[in-house]
Amino acid sequence: MSQLIVFICTLLLCASTSFSEVIVLRDGAGTLQGTIQSAGDTGLLIQDSQQPGNTIRIPWSTIHQIQPEKSRPNIDHYLEVGELLWRAKRRLLRGDILLSQPIFESQFEKLLGTDGEDSRLVAEGLLRTLVAQGLLKKAVVPWLETVRLDELGVPSPFASLDPILEEQTRLCRHLPLMAIAQVHIDTVSPFIDETLPFTSLCASLVSGGNEQLQLEEEQFTQLLATAMNGSVVERDTFVKTYNTLESWQQIWIDYALGIAYLHNKEQDSAMISFARVASADPHVQPYLTGSAMLLLADELELLNHLDEANRIRYEAKRLFPSHPLVLEAN
16 A cells, blocks of 8 residues: 555656756856746746746746757747847957847847846847947937836846946936937837836937926936037036036036037037037047047137147047047048
């Protein structure tokens, strides 16, 4: 009788674990065991064997293997995509911008609007590769998507790198908004959401809107919005807040004011603002510094100061040989 009981218990144990898979994670993160519930763009959903009432969503980029190995037509494709994303992440971490960018680009449209960890990996990865090359217009939507996911609480997959978003404002210091043409409202309208105030404000800034974030601590954002939207305020009204800003923020404000002054045909004030940016440390905001030098040279040329204009253009080419606007000028 005892042998029969042991046999029955063995059969029951085998039956209870026969549908359980082992998920082997990448980068030495261990394993998870459970029953596969579903598979989709945002990851693999399993029921945890240790806690049967608990389900876990695992990003594809973190999955190395599912055991036992067998053909799973509805899952195999996602595993291949996950391996590509993992490779792209590793390439970006070692500084291989051009090799990682095509993978992030190929997956961005597929994951845009989804809320998984791979969604953040793709959006932030693409953002980092684009701003590193000065491709600012292309970087706008990846930035807004990164802001949206960050506001939803999806963590950055690049913890070992400097944060791509400023903690207080969610702005990207490498993506100066005043240096790009206003983005069409259809592009940014999906990011206008009253439940996501930071995302909505960023989308409004980029499209030239006047939406204000009602948080007093966001003085820089409000100051930037004022400067960008053409409501040019005299310098002395900026001084109190301006002097408390970080150097990169001061450069943003000066550049934004320069653009606003140009629009208002206040050439002298514009030149002063651009001169402040052009004289800043070129490593702090290289895109804006190079752009300001070229704009300043253009204004000097209009005033027939040709030698000064040519010297500034030469210096811009020397300091920023790969700057998109310098290349365009060449």
